[in-house]
Structure formats: structure tokens, C-alpha cells
Amino acid sequence: MKVLDKKNAEKFLEALGSEHKIIVPLQSSGDLNFGDPDVHSQVLDYKGITHYSAKGFYFPESEALLTFEMPGRGEAGTIAIKDHVNDTKTVIWGIRPCDLNGLKVLDAVFLSEPIDPYYQARRRNTLLIALNCNQAGKNCFCLSLGAGPCAHEGFDLGLTDLGDEFLVKIGSEAGKKLVEEHNELFNDASSEQEEEAKVLEEKSKRSFISSLDVEKLKAKLPSAFNSPLWDEQVTKCKICGTCCFVCPTCHCFNIEDLKKSKKVTQRMRYWDTCQLSGFTQMAGHNSRPNQADRWRQKVLHKFLYLPHKYEGLMGCVGCGRCVDHCQAGIKIVDVLGRVADES
Amino acid sequence: MNHNIYFPQIAIIKRVKDEAEGIKRFTLELEDEKLRESFSHRPGQFIELTVFGVGEAPFSITSSPADKGRLEISVVNVGEVTAALHLKKEGELVGLRGPYGNGFPFDEVKEKDILFVGGGIGLAPLRPLINKMFADRGSFRKMTILYGARTPGLLCFREDLTAWAAQKDSVVLVTVDTPDERWQGNVGVVTSLLPKVEINAGITIAFVCGPPIMIHFVIQDLVKKGLAEGTIILSMERRMECGLGKCGHCSLGTVEVCTDGPVFSYGQLKALKESI
Numbered sequence: 001m002k003v004l005d006k007k008n009a010e011k012f013l014e015a016l017g018s019e020h021k022i023i024v025p026l027q028s029s030g031d032l033n034f035g036d037p038d039v040h041s042q043v044l045d046y047k048g049i050t051h052y053s054a055k056g057f058y059f060p061e062s063e064a065l066l067t068f069e070m071p072g073r074g075e076a077g078t079i080a081i082k083d084h085v086n087d088t089k090t091v092i093w094g095i096r097p098c099d100l101n102g103l104k105v106l107d108a109v110f111l112s113e114p115i116d117p118y119y120q121a122r123r124r125n126t127l128l129i130a131l132n133c134n135q136a137g138k139n140c141f142c143l144s145l146g147a148g149p150c151a152h153e154g155f156d157l158g159l160t161d162l163g164d165e166f167l168v169k170i171g172s173e174a175g176k177k178l179v180e181e182h183n184e185l186f187n188d189a190s191s192e193q194e195e196e197a198k199v200l201e202e203k204s205k206r207s208f209i210s211s212l213d214v215e216k217l218k219a220k221l222p223s224a225f226n227s228p229l230w231d232e233q234v235t236k237c238k239i240c241g242t243c244c245f246v247c248p249t250c251h252c253f254n255i256e257d258l259k260k261s262k263k264v265t266q267r268m269r270y271w272d273t274c275q276l277s278g279f280t281q282m283a284g285h286n287s288r289p290n291q292a293d294r295w296r297q298k299v300l301h302k303f304l305y306l307p308h309k310y311e312g313l314m315g316c317v318g319c320g321r322c323v324d325h326c327q328a329g330i331k332i333v334d335v336l337g338r339v340a341d342e343s
Numbered sequence: 344m345n346h347n348i349y350f351p352q353i354a355i356i357k358r359v360k361d362e363a364e365g366i367k368r369f370t371l372e373l374e375d376e377k378l379r380e381s382f383s384h385r386p387g388q389f390i391e392l393t394v395f396g397v398g399e400a401p402f403s404i405t406s407s408p409a410d411k412g413r414l415e416i417s418v419v420n421v422g423e424v425t426a427a428l429h430l431k432k433e434g435e436l437v438g439l440r441g442p443y444g445n446g447f448p449f450d451e452v453k454e455k456d457i458l459f460v461g462g463g464i465g466l467a468p469l470r471p472l473i474n475k476m477f478a479d480r481g482s483f484r485k486m487t488i489l490y491g492a493r494t495p496g497l498l499c500f501r502e503d504l505t506a507w508a509a510q511k512d513s514v515v516l517v518t519v520d521t522p523d524e525r526w527q528g529n530v531g532v533v534t535s536l537l538p539k540v541e542i543n544a545g546i547t548i549a550f551v552c553g554p555p556i557m558i559h560f561v562i563q564d565l566v567k568k569g570l571a572e573g574t575i576i577l578s579m580e581r582r583m584e585c586g587l588g589k590c591g592h593c594s595l596g597t598v599e600v601c602t603d604g605p606v607f608s609y610g611q612l613k614a615l616k617e618s619i
Contacts, residue, residue, distance in 0.1 A: 065349050066347075066349060066350065066351075068393075068395050068396070068438075070395055070396065078353055078374065078436065079353055079395055079436055079438070081345075081350060081351070081353075081438075083345065083347050083349075083350060085347065109589055110589065114348045114587055115348070116348065116587075116589060117346075117347050117348065117349075225616055251589075251591065252590060252591030252592070253584070253585075253589075253590045253591070254584060254590070254592075255349075255398075255399060255584050255585060255590070256398060257396065257397060257398040257399070259396060265395060265396045267349070267399070272590070272591070272592070274591065274594075279582070279591075279592060280581070280582055280592065281582060282580060282581070282582050283419075283421040283422065284554070285554070285555050287581065287582075287595075287617065287618075288617070293617065297594075297617075300596075301591075301594065305594070305596055305597045308597045309597055
């Protein structure tokens with residue numbers, strides 16, 4: 001393993017910036033989010049988790065899939081179609097283990113046949129530098145899902161914050177190359193430093209306040225379809241969909257055409273959410289007319305249907321963002337805990 | 344050729360026909376000759392159709408696979424894309440992706456009595472299956488087609504209904520919920536036709552397509568008649584967006600209607616809950 005002095009971290013990113021678009025955590029007016037490097041607000045050793053997960057860099061909130069250009073009035077010719085597959089080389093610094101595990105769900109959906117070319121291009125061209133969590137947030141329950149607080153795979157470089165420096169674990173050939181090419185910025189890690197990281201991980205694991213009995217829940221969910229608990233949520237839920245938008249695994253989308261000019265139209269893809277009634281609205285009927293139906297769908301999709309479809313892969317990584325940002329204060333761990341206890 | 348799964352191919356509208364009140368039938372031909380040759384579909388499959396400048400929507404293919412090189416869709420004017428499509432004229436261009444979905448079973452239901460129950464535009468996906476079965480008449484036993492619409496003006500595929508009725512060993516019954524002065528046929532919902540035909544539960548496969556409320560009552564009656572859950576075959580309508588099993592709109596438990604369906608047996612759907 002290697003160590004990267006915190007003073008060298010910025011230099012490392014600057015050097016990578018010559019060939020990559022760099023994404024870093026930024027703290028501005030109380031909000032923590034990923035964005036373009038900015039010396040005034042970037043926090044390379046940030047604490048906690050970002051408001052939005054890193055999924056937007058693979059599967060953006062809104063993106064143009066295709067552009068259609070019609071021939072002008074009276075002009076001969078067919079319709080020109082252009083696609084917008086984006087292969088910009090990118091480095092994301094500081095992705096948390098929960099978000100890293102969230103990518104497994106996006107991979108399962110977008111990289112299974114037929115492969116989504118937009119997601120695939122971003123995934124192929126993005127290097128991930130993960131940052132382990134030394135302290136769980138009050139709503140974090142990644143430990144229960146095996147998705148944190150530390151990542152041991154799935155990254156190109158994996159960092160642990162040791163105070164003055166980052167311990168660097170190499171996770172891929174591409175990660176190894178990054179270190180080799182900037183060898184002057186790295187030092188070899190001492191056995192004490194490696195030991196310290198292990199101690200920090202154990203300490204971090206003991207810092208969780210929220211948890212979920214996943215095995216018990218899994219056993220109960222198949223028979224929980226008619227549970228009255230879903231109805232109870234409706235009385236509180238504000239039906240805003242925030243829980244899905246901040247979720248690192250939610251991947252539902254809508255396709256809409258946006259007229260740019262008389263001749264040019266863009267086919268856009270936007271995040272969508274099963275929490276809104278329009279999601280299942282058809283001409284004259286709706287298959288999930290009540291919010292209870294939609295709440296149940298969200299839970300069963302993550303904890304029952306996805307694991308069934310993708311060899312046990314859980315659709316929740318326990319990042320707790322849906323709790324952090326719920327306007328109604330609904331705590332998914334509490335709801336699920338009651339499903340496990342009462343159903 | 345572009346292999347992007349979202350990329351529509353250009354098609355020319357060769358013919359526009361008034362199917363029924365507010366319903367038009369479009370005959371489409373892919374512009375690219377190679378694609379036109381290689382395009383093949385199974386009855387029950389659908390396409391995603393683009394009206395350039397407006398948007399994309401899914402439609403059942405209503406033409407027969409035997410009719411190579413041309414595709415037909417019958418479209419009710421109910422939304423933004425369909426309204427724009429209704430304004431299109433012969434010679435104009437649209438985009439299409441597909442075919443998508445599993446389609447109806449065919450070889451698996453040979454040597455059986457076949458019962459079709461369709462409501463309104465729900466006859467569209469059944470039509471290519473009915474035609475394919477009549478083209479292979481010796482492989483199937485009795486063919487019964489029950490079809491209903493709200494009013495006589497909303498009856499689709501009238502010339503097909505006449506042609507099917509003229510076939511050997513076939514029964515075609517049509518009904519409307521609300522007749523006009525000239526209507527002399529059956530009056531009542533489509534289930535009111537069921538007592539008028541003989542159904543041999545042990546050897547019958549039923550294909551059902553129509554609005555959810557119709558499907559609900561048809562299933563009830565067919566089960567009462569003794570049809571097993573696995574022998575009632577339905578084509579599900581869900582709000583499909585991508586047609587590729589990714590966008591989540593048509594998720595139904597562990598299946599995506601657009602890729603795992605839209606054709607399911609009643610037995611399969613019952614196990615999926617929230618579907619019927």
C-alpha cells in the first residue's frame with residue numbers, strides 16, 4: 001500500500017486534470033456535493049456523505065440521448081439522427097463505499113443486455129478514487145447491508161483518511177498506473193499506517209446508530225404485500241420523490257422529446273420515480289393509484305424484486321440519504337424494522 | 344448502422360386508413376432496404392414509434408409476420424404522440440425501434456380449441472395471431488372470436504371480422520355496449536357473448552386483450568367455465584417507456600412487462616400481484 005500526503009492530494013488531482021475531467025466533493029453554503037474542482041470549496045478529506053450520490057456522473061439527472069434534425073420545409077432528404085454517447089475521461093475523487101456499492105445496482109440494470117451505451121461509456125471512462133468513512137452518520141446503516149463503512153473492492157484507488165495523509169489501496173490496473181505515473185507524490189505505507197487503517201475501520205463499524213436486520217426482513221418481505229404498514233406511510237409521505245432522487249441505486253427514468261428549434265429536437269432522459277402517480281399512469285387507468293401502492297413498490301423493488309432478479313443483489317446500500325432528506329421525517333429503517341417484526 | 348439501443352430507424356408512412364372513430368391504421372415501411380428485409384416479429388410484440396418533434400410511444404404490431412416488409416399499427420388518438428401521429432399523411436417519416444416483447448405462444452397451443460376475447464383496440468395485438476392461426480388452420484381446432492366495443496363506431500378491423508367469420512369451423516360474435524339506431528347485432532359487454540358459445544374447458548386456450556376492467560370480468564367468467572389459470576393468456580397494458588427493461592415504468596414485481604411480457608398467462612400474473 002501507499003500513502004499520499006494531504007498536501008500532495010491537490011497536486012495529484014491537478015496532474016490528473018491534464019487528461020481527465022475531475023470531480024471532487026465541494027462544501028458550499030452548508031451543502032456537500034460533488035462538482036468541478038474549486039480551491040475555495042473543495043474538501044478532499046470531507047466528513048459525512050454528499051447530499052446527492054455520485055450516480056449522476058454515470059446516469060445524469062437529465063441528459064440528451066439523441067438529436068433529430070428534420071429537413072427544412074420544402075427541402076428533400078431524410079431525418080438526421082445523432083447520438084450523444086459521452087466518453088470524456090473522468091476521475092471521481094472521494095466516492096463513498098455506499099455509492100460505490102450503489103453502482104453495482106446501476107451496472108446490473110444498465111450493463112445487462114441490451115447494454116445501455118450512455119452508461120457504459122461513462123463507466124468505462126471513469127476512474128474511481130474511493131474514500132472510506134471513519135465515522136458513521138446518524139442515519140447511515142451501510143454496515144447492515146455490507147456496503148460500508150469501508151470499501152475493499154470496486155474502486156481504482158481506495159483511500160483511508162489517516163489525519164495528515166491518506167492510506168492508498170490500489171484496486172485496479174488503472175489505479176496502479178495512476179500511482180506509478182505520479183510516483184513522486186506517493187510514499188510506501190508503513191505497517192503501522194496499515195494497522196492504523198484497520199483500527200479506524202473497526203472503530204467506524206462501532207459508530208453506527210442506525211441498523212437493519214436484513215435477514216429477518218428478507219424472510220418476512222415475501223408475505224408483507226398486504227401489510228397495513230404501507231398505508232400508514234401515506235399519511236406522512238409528501239409524495240415528493242426526493243428519497244429516490246438522492247438514492248444511489250434508484251435508476252428509473254423517463255424519456256421525453258424537447259424541441260430546440262423548428263428543425264431540431266432532442267430526445268432527453270430524466271430521472272423519474274415510482275413515488276409519483278404519473279409514473280404508472282396510462283390512458284384511463286393507473287396500476288398504482290394510491291401512495292401506499294407506490295411506497296410498497298419502492299421497498300419491495302429494492303429488497304425483494306432486485307435481489308430476486310440479480311442473484312441476491314440488494315437495491316439498498318444503507319447510505320441513509322432517503323432519511324436525511326425526507327421532508328416528512330420517514331425513517332426507512334424504522335418502517336422496515338416494523339415490517340420485519342409485525343408482518 | 345448504429346447499434347445504440349435507443350436509436351430509432353426511419354420508416355415511411357405508406358398508408359393511413361380510418362379504422363374506427365378516433366382510430367387510424369398506419370402502414371409503415373422501413374426506409375433502409377436491408378433492415379426492411381431483416382425485420383421480423385411475432386404476433387403480440389410491439390414497437391416504439393417516434394413522431395419526430397413530439398415523442399415516442401409503444402404500439403402493438405397489428406400486421407401479420409407473413410406480410411414482409413410492411414408493418415401496421417392501429418392507433419387511438421388519446422395522447423400527445425398519438426394526436427401528432429393522427430395528423431401525419433402518407434409519405435411522411437416516423438422513427439421506429441423494435442420489435443420488443445415476448446409475443447403470444449403459437450406452437451405450444453396447437454391442437455387446441457382457441458378462444459379470443461377482445462375489447463376495442465385490444466383486438467390489435469390479437470389480429471396477427473388470429474391471421475397466423477387461420478393460415479395454419481389444420482393445426483388448431485375450433486376457433487372462436489368474441490369481440491366488443493363501446494359503440495358500433497368504435498369497432499375495429501371490420502373486414503377481418505367478416506373474413507374470419509367466413510372461415511371453416513369458426514365462430515365470430517360481435518357486441519357493443521351502446522347501440523345506435525342502425526345496429527342490429529348483440530348488445531352488452533363482451534362477457535355477455537360467453538354464454539352464447541360452447542367452451543370445452545379441457546382443451547381450450549383463451550387469448551384475452553382489452554381494457555383492465557374487461558380483462559377482470561372475462562377472467563372471472565372463464566375461470567367459472569373451468570379454464571385453468573395457465574390456459575388464459577393475456578397481453579398486459581402498462582406504461583412502457585424504453586421497451587428495453589430498464590426504465591422501471593412497467594415493472595411488475597420481478598418482471599418487466601416490456602421484455603418479459605407483455606404476454607403472460609393469468610396464472611403468472613396472479614403470482615405477481617398488483618397486476619390484475
